[in-house]
Every structure is written in C-alpha cells, then in structure tokens.
Amino acid sequence: MVYLTRKAEFSASHYYHNPELSAAENQRLFGKCNNPNGHGHNYTLEVTVKGHVDPRSGFVVDLKQLKEILNREVLDAMDHRFLNKEVPEFLHQIPTTENLAIAIWRRLSPKLTQAKLHRVRVYETPDLYVDVYGEA
Amino acid sequence: MKAHLTRRYRFSASHRLHNDRLSADENRATYGKCNNPHGHGHNYSVEVTVSGPVDPATGMVCNLVDLDDAVQREVLDRFDLGNLNLAQEFANAVPTTENLCVAIYDILRRAFRHAHLDRVRVEETMLNSFEYAGDAAPPE
Numbered sequence: 001m002v003y004l005t006r007k008a009e010f011s012a013s014h015y016y017h018n019p020e021l022s023a024a025e026n027q028r029l030f031g032k033c034n035n036p037n038g039h040g041h042n043y044t045l046e047v048t049v050k051g052h053v054d055p056r057s058g059f060v061v062d063l064k065q066l067k068e069i070l071n072r073e074v075l076d077a078m079d080h081r082f083l084n085k086e087v088p089e090f091l092h093q094i095p096t097t098e099n100l101a102i103a104i105w106r107r108l109s110p111k112l113t114q115a116k117l118h119r120v121r122v123y124e125t126p127d128l129y130v131d132v133y134g135e136a
Numbered sequence: 137m138k139a140h141l142t143r144r145y146r147f148s149a150s151h152r153l154h155n156d157r158l159s160a161d162e163n164r165a166t167y168g169k170c171n172n173p174h175g176h177g178h179n180y181s182v183e184v185t186v187s188g189p190v191d192p193a194t195g196m197v198c199n200l201v202d203l204d205d206a207v208q209r210e211v212l213d214r215f216d217l218g219n220l221n222l223a224q225e226f227a228n229a230v231p232t233t234e235n236l237c238v239a240i241y242d243i244l245r246r247a248f249r250h251a252h253l254d255r256v257r258v259e260e261t262m263l264n265s266f267e268y269a270g271d272a273a274p275p276e
Contacts, residue, residue, distance in 0.1 A: 018193055029194060031201065094195030098139040102190065105137065127144040128200075131185075132137055 003118055004060045005048040008070050010079035013040040014095040017084075038082055043100075044123040045074065047108060051115035061115040073107040097122055101130040109134065140187040140254055141197045145207050147216035150177035151231040154221075175219065180233075181259040182211065182240060186251035198251035206248040211240055233260040237268045245270070 015038045016030035026034050033039070047070060051060045078087055083095040089103040101122040109117045123129040153170040154163050163171045170176070184207060188197045215223065220231035225239040241256040259265040 016195065021193070029199065096190075096195035098141065098190045098197055099195045101139060102137045129142050130197075131140040131142070133140075135137055 001050050002053055002060045003048055003050045004063075004066075004115070005046050006063065006066050006070065008045045008047070008067075008075060009042060010045065010075050011040060011042050012078050012081050012083050013038040014083040014090070015039065016094050016096065018094060038084070041124050043078075044129075045070070045104065046119075046121040046123075047104075047117070048119040048121070049112060049115035050118040061112075065114065066112075069108065069111050073111055074104055077107075097124045097128065097130045098132075101132045105132050105134060137190070138187055139190050139197050140185055141203075141251075142183050142185040143200065143203060143207075145182045145184070145212060146179065147182070147212050148177060148179050149215050149218055149220050150175045151220040151226075152176070153230055153232060155230055175221070178260050180215075180236075182207075183255075183257040183259075184240075184244060185254040185257070186248070187254045188251040202250045203248065206244065210243050210247040214243075233258050233264065233266045234268075237266040241268045241270065 015035055016033040017026055017036065018029070021029070047066070049061050049066065053060055081087060083090045083100070085091075087095070087103075089095075089106075090099070093099055093103075101120050104122065105117065105120045108120065117134065119131055119133055121129055121131045151170075152172065152175040153167040154173075155166070158166065184203065186198060186203065190197060215236075220226055220236065223231075225243075226235070229235045229239075237256055237258040240258065241253065244256065245253050253270075255267055255269040257265060257267040
C-alpha cells in the first residue's frame with residue numbers, strides 16, 4: 001500500500017453561529033468567531049489517498065485526475081466564498097474546521113475510484129488543523 | 137465521523153542533559169555538547185492532538201478556548217522561559233525531548249478532559265521531533 005498526498009489552498013470566510021442558542025450563548029461559545037459579518041482564512045487542504053502502485057503506470061492515482069476532482073468538488077465550491085451562505089453543507093451546519101474536513105471527505109470519497117481516500121487534513125491556520133479518516 | 141484536531145503551541149526553555157548516575161566522562165560521551173554544565177536552550181514547538189465526535193451544537197470536537205487554557209496553564213506557564221532541569225517533572229529524569237514529550241502528554245492527560253488526548257508531538261529544533269501517544273513506561 002502506498003499513500004499519496006496532494007495539497008491545495010483556498011481562501012474563504014465564515015462565522016460561527018447556532019440559531020438554536022441565544023445571542024448571549026452564541027457569544028459565550030464562539031467569542032470573536034460569532035461576528036455575523038464573518039472573517040476569513042487561507043485554508044490548506046491535504047488529501048491523502050492510498051492504493052497499490054499500478055505496474056503499467058507506476059501510479060497510485062493519476063494526479064491530473066485527482067487535481068481535477070479536488071478543483072471541481074472542493075475549490076470551485078469553496079474558494080473565495082462565504083461558507084455559511086454559499087456552500088450547501090453550511091446553510092444549516094456551523095462551518096468549523098471539523099465540519100469542513102468532514103464535508104470535504106463526503107464530497108471526495110465517492111468520486112475517488114482509482115484509489116481509496118485515506119485522510120483529509122484541513123489547516124485553518126498553520127497552527128490549527130483537523131484530520132478525518134471517514135467512519136473507520 | 138470522528139475528527140482529530142491538532143493545535144500548535146510554542147515555548148522556549150533551557151536544559152542540560154546530564155545523568156547524575158553516570159561519570160563525567162560517560163555523560164560527555166552520551167550527551168556531547170548537550171552536557172555543557174551551563175546549559176543551552178531551544179524554541180520548542182508542541183503539537184497537541186485531541187479527538188472525538190463533532191458536537192452538532194457547536195461543530196467542534198472541543199472548544200479551543202478550553203484546550204488553549206489547559207495548555208497555557210499546565211504546559212506553557214510551567215515550562216516557558218524556564219530551566220527544564222529545575223522543573224519537578226525532571227527532578228529524577230533527564231530533560232531530553234523524549235522525556236519532555238511524555239511529561240507533557242501525562243500532564244495533559246490528567247488536566248484536559250474535554251476530548252480524548254491522541255498524541256503530543258514536540259519539535260526541539262526544525263530537524264528533531266518526538267511523538268508520544270501514551271503507554272510508554274514512566275521515566276525512572
């Protein structure tokens with residue numbers, strides 16, 4: 001088994017707010033992140049796939065295809081967007097880095113046929129990142 | 137789906153690698169420049185990884201404020217800008233980064249209860265890093 005990681009970057013804005021909680025409770029839980037005008041991050045996405053090396057191509061996965069899937073499924077939908085308002089997953093879910101990593105996993109996992117998705121890592125800043133490995 | 141959240145912190149501290157049970161020659165042979173009696177220092181970087189299910193009400197594994205508070209209080213306030221050899225954790229252990237990594241893990245395991253502690257990773261320099269995920273024998 002060989003693991004291959006592809007990196008991508010995107011920039012987006014978000015804010016944290018749970019409509020089922022009071023304004024005071026939202027402020028207590030989320031602090032500055034609760035500002036409804038939003039704030040932004042330069043996200044770095046690392047997608048790791050695993051598989052056996054194809055003896056003909058020497059590849060685990062065709063990187064060009066992986067890049068196209070990342071562009072179509074993630075970057076086109078999220079880059080330079082307000083996550084709460086423009087990305088369907090976050091119309092009714094808080095766009096924390098945890099939920100962002102899970103949403104990206106769910107977008108990519110069914111589209112990857114050559115190799116199996118192993119890990120999605122999302123850096124919100126260089127000092128904060130979230131990993132998900134699916135339901136395993 | 138379970139999520140694993142990693143946060144990076146930094147602190148600076150001095151130390152000297154020296155084992156009282158070894159002779160001066162053995163200490164020099166084992167620790168080289170790190171045995172300099174006056175000590176030396178590093179800018180340490182600590183990655184703390186916690187995991188758990190994502191709370192639907194908050195979208196979080198745990199509130200980062202709680203994690204930051206615990207690391208600040210239990211790790212950074214304890215070690216930052218200090219001499220590791222004088223810390224109680226190293227009263228009977230050499231403050232190698234292996235032992236530092238285990239000490240930080242054990243401290244956070246006791247002090248942080250809001251999510252499962254997966255792993256502590258400590259970079260002593262950009263070229264050396266150490267990871268601990270539990271289960272090692274305690275330092276003698």
